[in-house]
Amino acid sequence: MAEYTLTTPLSDEDVSKLKAGDIVYLNGVLYTARDAAHKRLVDLINEGKELPFDLQGAVIYYVGPTPPKPGEVIGSAGPTTSYRMDPYAPILIEKGLKGMIGKGKRNQAVREACKKHKAVYFGAVGGAAALIAKAIKKAEVIAYPELGPEAIRRLEVENFPVVVVNDVYGNDLYEEGRKKWEGK
Amino acid sequence: MRIVKYEDIVKSIRDMIIYSTTHLSPDMKKALEEAYENEKSEVSKAVLKQILDNAKIAENEWKPLCQDTGLAIYFVKVGEDVKVEGGTLKDAIFEGTEKGYKEGYLRASTCDCFTRANLKDKVGYNLPPVIYFDIVPGDKIEIEYAAKGGGSENVSRATVLAPAAGKEGIKEFVKKVVSDAGPNPCPPLVVGVGIGGSFDYAAVMSKHALFRDIGTENPDPELNELEKELKDELNKLGIGAMGMGGTETVLAVHIETFQPGRMCHIASLPVAVNIQCHSSRHSHITI
Numbered sequence: 380m381a382e383y384t385l386t387t388p389l390s391d392e393d394v395s396k397l398k399a400g401d402i403v404y405l406n407g408v409l410y411t412a413r414d415a416a417h418k419r420l421v422d423l424i425n426e427g428k429e430l431p432f433d434l435q436g437a438v439i440y441y442v443g444p445t446p447p448k449p450g451e452v453i454g455s456a457g458p459t460t461s462y463r464m465d466p467y468a469p470i471l472i473e474k475g476l477k478g479m480i481g482k483g484k485r486n487q488a489v490r491e492a493c494k495k496h497k498a499v500y501f502g503a504v505g506g507a508a509a510l511i512a513k514a515i516k517k518a519e520v521i522a523y524p525e526l527g528p529e530a531i532r533r534l535e536v537e538n539f540p541v542v543v544v545n546d547v548y549g550n551d552l553y554e555e556g557r558k559k560w561e562g563k
Numbered sequence: 564m565r566i567v568k569y570e571d572i573v574k575s576i577r578d579m580i581i582y583s584t585t586h587l588s589p590d591m592k593k594a595l596e597e598a599y600e601n602e603k604s605e606v607s608k609a610v611l612k613q614i615l616d617n618a619k620i621a622e623n624e625w626k627p628l629c630q631d632t633g634l635a636i637y638f639v640k641v642g643e644d645v646k647v648e649g650g651t652l653k654d655a656i657f658e659g660t661e662k663g664y665k666e667g668y669l670r671a672s673t674c675d676c677f678t679r680a681n682l683k684d685k686v687g688y689n690l691p692p693v694i695y696f697d698i699v700p701g702d703k704i705e706i707e708y709a710a711k712g713g714g715s716e717n718v719s720r721a722t723v724l725a726p727a728a729g730k731e732g733i734k735e736f737v738k739k740v741v742s743d744a745g746p747n748p749c750p751p752l753v754v755g756v757g758i759g760g761s762f763d764y765a766a767v768m769s770k771h772a773l774f775r776d777i778g779t780e781n782p783d784p785e786l787n788e789l790e791k792e793l794k795d796e797l798n799k800l801g802i803g804a805m806g807m808g809g810t811e812t813v814l815a816v817h818i819e820t821f822q823p824g825r826m827c828h829i830a831s832l833p834v835a836v837n838i839q840c841h842s843s844r845h846s847h848i849t850i
């Protein structure tokens with residue numbers, strides 16, 4: 380279990396050193412998107428149109444935060460369950476996405492895409508939403524404000540805590556972790 | 564006949580929602596601290612530390628513990644000798660819910676099943692809640708509330724087993740539900756099990772079982788034993804905190820049966836499992 384601090388956008392070299400189970404602190408920019416926003420992004424790709432942000436080396440955070448109180452940057456902002464984004468993730472990875480942050484299992488297609496195009500899936504701690512919000516220094520809606528909590532936001536983050544779940548080598552922390560502790 | 568004012572109910576509900584979505588209940592805190600002490604896996608221990616730190620930040624800043632502030636679920640016992648003045652009890656619960664979620668800066672998570680459009684303008688902010696009413700003797704109104712997130716509801720399951728399946732069949736089913744859920748419902752978990760009644764009522768009981776404080780005993784000694792056995796066996800699955808592998812997957816198993824008599828139909832054995840994540844936000848008030 381190694382520890383790294385990385386700054387976005389992520390390069391092939393950055394993601395290649397990560398192994399399932401490593402702890403990573405992310406700096407730089409994350410984009411938020413849930414199912415509704417993913418569907419729109421993939422529609423844009425299929426229509427050959429430009430996306431609201433640059434996918435090269437980008438990291439998407441699966442989150443639908445609570446509304447901020449006056450004076451707050453963002454409300455509570457923990458990860459949502461990732462499988463809902465599985466149908467859309469492979470094409471985004473193919474187009475340059477390097478990281479996804481969420482919670483819960485991914486399907487085989489996403490794991491294959493991570494291996495083939497060098498991308499990683501990070502797990503954040505679900506329900507640690509007030510703590511995670513502390514790592515978010517700036518938040519701004521950049522697309523689909525009508526989606527409310529599901530709008531695409533650009534987040535500036537400092538030491539955003541995640542764990543590598545699926546690495547570029549095909550490892551899966553959920554499977555390995557469980558195997559290691561089963562029956563104990 | 565005792566009279567209770569509509570506005571008083573609205574305010575009590577509003578305050579209960581804002582408090583319990585930002586303050587981890589003492590029983591959960593204690594259970595998570597124990598899990599942190601006992602956890603043998605390094606990664607899961609680090610996760611549990613984050614969960615405990617999160618609770619401190621949430622409490623100090625009155626900031627929601629989790630961004631999924633859930634559907635509002637209520638179990639309400641209404642005394643036969645109490646009357647609400649100024650409106651209906653149901654309306655008061657709706658209004659208290661809307662006020663709590665809006666004024667507490669909580670998330671509006673209700674939507675149309677088909678269009679998926681948020682209901683905040685059409686029905687109300689995080690409305691409607693799910694309410695189970697019961698009528699009891701006395702002149703009090705007892706309201707239990709939980710903010711139930713989607714992640715742990717999505718992996719909850721109900722079935723009707725053959726009577727011959729018995730206790731072993733029930734155990735197998737519970738284990739399968741928790742095992743299939745894996746990391747998705749944000750373990751460590753509280754597992755609510757409803758046994759008996761009808762197909763639908765087993766699910767209601769499995770939800771209500773989640774309101775019981777962790778660390779309390781089941782009044783039925785046989786079920787109390789079964790809860791402990793199941794907890795030990797589930798912890799051997801190795802899922803760990805957030806599914807990252809570890810020894811502390813389940814904080815408690817709570818079983819409810821249909822009373823009186825632990826009843827079910829002679830031909831069936833309904834079983835439901837309602838999963839609760841570590842962000843168990845539950846509370847109750849008596850008015």
Ligand code: SF4
Nearest residue numbers: 506629712714749840
């Ligand atoms: S399962 Fe619970 S802790 Fe996890 S995101 Fe949902 S409500 Fe929050």
